[in-house]
Amino acid sequence: MTEAGLDDGLRAFLASHGFADVNGDAGAGLTPLMQASLAGECEVARALIAAGAKLDARNGDGNTALWLACVGDHAAMVDALAAAGIDLDSQNENGFTALMYAASAGKPAALARLIAAGANLALESQDGLTALDLAASLECLNLLRGRRGARANG
Known part of the structure; x- marks a missing residue:
């Protein structure tokens, strides 16, 4: 979608964050969708996706918008x-997924939504660690254990 086809709100969002277009880079690979995801701006994210924002874009650390939604612990995002349709199991250069990040950073709201959406709990990082291995809080540990148990019994 061209700049001319964007609504005023989306154009204002892009301009206020220094983006030239819906897939622009404001530095370090940060895209508008990543910025909206980090801030938990769901309506902006939906508008960006409708306008052609790439779900598979990666920042300088190899992470997608999903990872940044987890940084803010934004369950709705x-x-x-x-x-x-974002790849729930996208791994960065170290093999870490958004699920592993959410578990290791104690982000239970995002973690619960990733689990509910079907993120793969068995994936391992390059070091052979899973999200369960990385759980940093009792709440995250219980979420992961509960889901793993549900899969074993289901």
């Missing part, structure tokens, strides 16, 4: 990105 995780849901919006999952509904749009």
